[in-house]
Amino acid sequence: MITAEHLTRRYGTRAVVDDVSFTARPGRVTGFLGPNGAGKSTTMRMLTGLTTPTSGRATILGSPFRELANPGRRVGVLLDASAQHAGRTGREVLHLSARLMGLRPGRVEEVLATVGLTTSEAGARTRTYSLGMRQRLGLAHALLGEPEVLILDEPVNGLDPAGIRWMRALLGDFADAGGTVLLSSHLLREVEAVADDLVIIGSGRVVAQGSVEELLATPGTQVHSLDDDSLARALTAAGHEVTRAGAGLTTSATAEEVGRTALGAAVVLTDLRPSAATGLEDLFFDTTAQHGREEAAA
Numbered sequence: 395m396i397t398a399e400h401l402t403r404r405y406g407t408r409a410v411v412d413d414v415s416f417t418a419r420p421g422r423v424t425g426f427l428g429p430n431g432a433g434k435s436t437t438m439r440m441l442t443g444l445t446t447p448t449s450g451r452a453t454i455l456g457s458p459f460r461e462l463a464n465p466g467r468r469v470g471v472l473l474d475a476s477a478q479h480a481g482r483t484g485r486e487v488l489h490l491s492a493r494l495m496g497l498r499p500g501r502v503e504e505v506l507a508t509v510g511l512t513t514s515e516a517g518a519r520t521r522t523y524s525l526g527m528r529q530r531l532g533l534a535h536a537l538l539g540e541p542e543v544l545i546l547d548e549p550v551n552g553l554d555p556a557g558i559r560w561m562r563a564l565l566g567d568f569a570d571a572g573g574t575v576l577l578s579s580h581l582l583r584e585v586e587a588v589a590d591d592l593v594i595i596g597s598g599r600v601v602a603q604g605s606v607e608e609l610l611a612t613p614g615t616q617v618h619s620l621d622d623d624s625l626a627r628a629l630t631a632a633g634h635e636v637t638r639a640g641a642g643l644t645t646s647a648t649a650e651e652v653g654r655t656a657l658g659a660a661v662v663l664t665d666l667r668p669s670a671a672t673g674l675e676d677l678f679f680d681t682t683a684q685h686g687r688e689e690a691a692a
């Protein structure tokens with residue numbers, strides 16, 4: 395289990411992560427999706443204790459990451475696949491970490507086989523690796539300590555379609571065995587293929603979250619009003635789901651229900667239409683376009 399509670403990180407006066415809350419549950423692959431610069435890496439760095447939040451809190455398996463004893467055996471982390479020592483071989487990188495974590499002999503060979511790095515690839519210096527090989531080594535490193543939780547920043551980046559299919563199977567098996575997986579991506583198609591749940595972020599804020607099925611099946615209504623806060627409260631109180639979509643709201647309520655709720659709450663509607671989010675792609679564009687990025691589903 396990974397929990398982010400009101401995580402905020404400011405640089406100067408700018409909040410690059412702004413009040414981000416979500417839970418990644420065991421047995422599920424949670425995709426953390428957003429355009430370039432949305433704040434995914436900064437959030438992951440806060441989850442793993444590398445960046446201190448300005449406010450808010452993150453826990454993994456019930457504790458802040460920095461308080462976990464032997465964290466490599468609880469949480470596998472892949473934040474930057476290029477961060478490995480360029481002059482070491484893949485096998486050396488893994489052996490060093492295995493020794494630090496006190497792992498059983500044979501674990502390195504096991505994990506190399508899991509990620510599909512051949513004997514000759516494992517024996518080559520990492521400076522010669524392609525991006526796809528780096529991702530496989532990074533994943534091997536994350537899996538090495540047989541953790542319960544995986545936190546992976548853009549792990550699919552650089553993999554070919556067969557590699558993406560392989561990654562989906564591997565992460566799916568990890569979650570099926572009770573593990574928790576959080577992986578980020580700026581590419582909707584990649585994450586859609588891998589994730590059970592999604593947290594979508596734009597300009598540092600969570601703009602939508604839920605299971606892929608829920609988010610895919612977003613029939614309902616898009617609404618703009620002169621007082622979205624009051625309308626959101628009234629709709630929620632009436633039992634409807636409400637998602638912030640930049641300026642405006644998306645809700646599970648029908649247009650008539652929105653109209654009646656707005657009347658009861660004395661809120662003036664300025665726009666009311668069936669939700670355009672008929673698929674994840676629409677949803678992703680809807681929720682991120684207002685945040686100034688168009689290339690995200692490229």
Ligand SMILES: Nc1ncnc2c1ncn2[C@@H]1O[C@H](COP(=O)(O)OP(=O)(O)OP(=O)(O)O)[C@@H](O)[C@H]1O
Nearest residue numbers: 405410428429430431432433434435436437579580
């Ligand atoms: N140390 C820092 N100082 C100042 N600004 C920073 C710092 N680290 C990140 N930022 C800014 O915070 C914003 C979010 O960056 P972040 O790397 O978290 O985004 P991201 O969603 O991971 O994007 P990408 O997909 O491009 O990696 C960016 O505008 C970035 O320039």
